[in-house]
Amino acid sequence: MMTISRTRWRFTWAAGIFFLIDLLGVSFQQGWVHALDRLVIGWVRQPLPTGVTQAIIGITHSGDPKPVTWVTLLLVAILVIARRYRGALFLAFNVLVWAGIGNSLIKHLVRRPRPTVDRLVAASSYSFPSGHSITAMLLWGSLIVLLGWSLRQRPWRRRLVVVVLSLWIVCIGLSRIYVGVHYPTDVLGGWSLGFCLLTLSQWFLTRYGDVL
DSSP, rough: OOOOOHHHHHHHHHHHHHHHHHHHHTTTTOHHHHHHHHHHHHOOOOOHHHHHHHHHHHHTTTTTHHHHHHHHHHHHHHHHHHHHHHHHHHHHIIIIIIIIIIIIHHHHHOEEEEEEESSSOOOOSSOOSHHHHHHHHHHHHHHHHHHHHHTTTHHHHHHHHHHHHHHHHHHHHHHHHTTSSHHHHHHHHHOOOOOOHHHHHHHHTTTTTTTO
C-alpha cells in the first residue's frame, strides 16, 4: 500500500516547521543562522586530496538541471512502458514542476546572495534554498517511494534502496557546501522543503487509490 504513515506525517510536519524557521532566520539574518553556517562550513570545507575533490565536483554536477532532466525523462519512460502511469506523473510532477517552480519562487522572494568563498564550480541566481538539494530530495525521494512499493515483498532490498538513495541525497547537499556555492542553511532548507513537497504530492495522488 502507498498510504502515508503517521510517522511520515510527523516527519513532514517537523520538516515544514523547520523550513519556516530556517526561512525566517535567513530572511531576517538571524545570528543563529550565521553561527550554524560557519560551524558546518568549518566541518565540510576541509582540504581534501585532488581526486576526492574532483569526485565531489562530479557529485555536485550530477544534480545539475540537464542530467536531472534526462534521468527523470528516462525513469518516466520506464514507468510508462511498465504502465505505471500515476507513478510516472508523480515523478515528473515532483522533479519538473515542484522542484523548478518552488525553488525559483522562493529564491526570488528571499534573494539571499551566495557565499563569497572561493567556488569550485560556477553558480548563478540566489542562494536560498539550494535547488540541487530540493531536486535531489524530490527525484531520489520519489524513487524511494516507487521502489518501496515494488520491493514490498523483499524488505532487505527495500531497506538497501532507502539507505543508498538517502545517502546520495545527503552527498549532493553536502557537495554544494563543499564547492562553495551554498550555505548549510540553504541545503537544510532545500531538503526540508523537498521532503514536504514529496509527501504532499504522494498524498494527493493516492487520495483515491493506493498504488502509484
